[in-house]
Amino acid sequence: MVVYFVVVVGLLVLATALPTRWELAVDALASLMGGSWCALNVWRCRHTHCLVTGAGWLILGGFSLVEAGIGRSVAGGYEKAAFYGILAAGILFEWLWVRAYGTHALTRLSWAGSPPRPR
Numbered sequence: 001m002v003v004y005f006v007v008v009v010g011l012l013v014l015a016t017a018l019p020t021r022w023e024l025a026v027d028a029l030a031s032l033m034g035g036s037w038c039a040l041n042v043w044r045c046r047h048t049h050c051l052v053t054g055a056g057w058l059i060l061g062g063f064s065l066v067e068a069g070i071g072r073s074v075a076g077g078y079e080k081a082a083f084y085g086i087l088a089a090g091i092l093f094e095w096l097w098v099r100a101y102g103t104h105a106l107t108r109l110s111w112a113g114s115p116p117r118p119r
Contacts, residue, residue: 001037008034012080024068027079031061034083038090046105048097049090056086 008030015026035057038050064079075082098104 021071024064028061028064031057048106049094052093053090
């Protein structure tokens with residue numbers, strides 16, 4: 001897992017040295033890689049941050065692909081900042097979840113359909 005995300009961050013660093021269209025394409029690849037990993041982890045280990053980062057990075061990756069297709073950044077070149085902002089939002093969400101429910105994992109709803117009880 002660590003090597004995987006080293007590659008993702010390496011792609012983000014590499015992208016800054018490329019022309020705009022290629023920079024956006026590599027940003028999209030990095031976002032889609034990170035988002036795919038986290039989306040699978042929501043299913044596999046149910047970590048709450050993966051809910052936010054998986055969805056956020058997949059959306060950012062699709063957005064960056066569209067930008068690469070048109071050849072310019074619609075976000076003003078803030079794709080990498082958005083990537084790290086999504087990471088921060090995921091960490092904050094998990095921190096709040098742990099404080100509220102005492103676990104890092106999303107838990108299944110009870111038969112009655114109520115969320116887990118706060119501590």
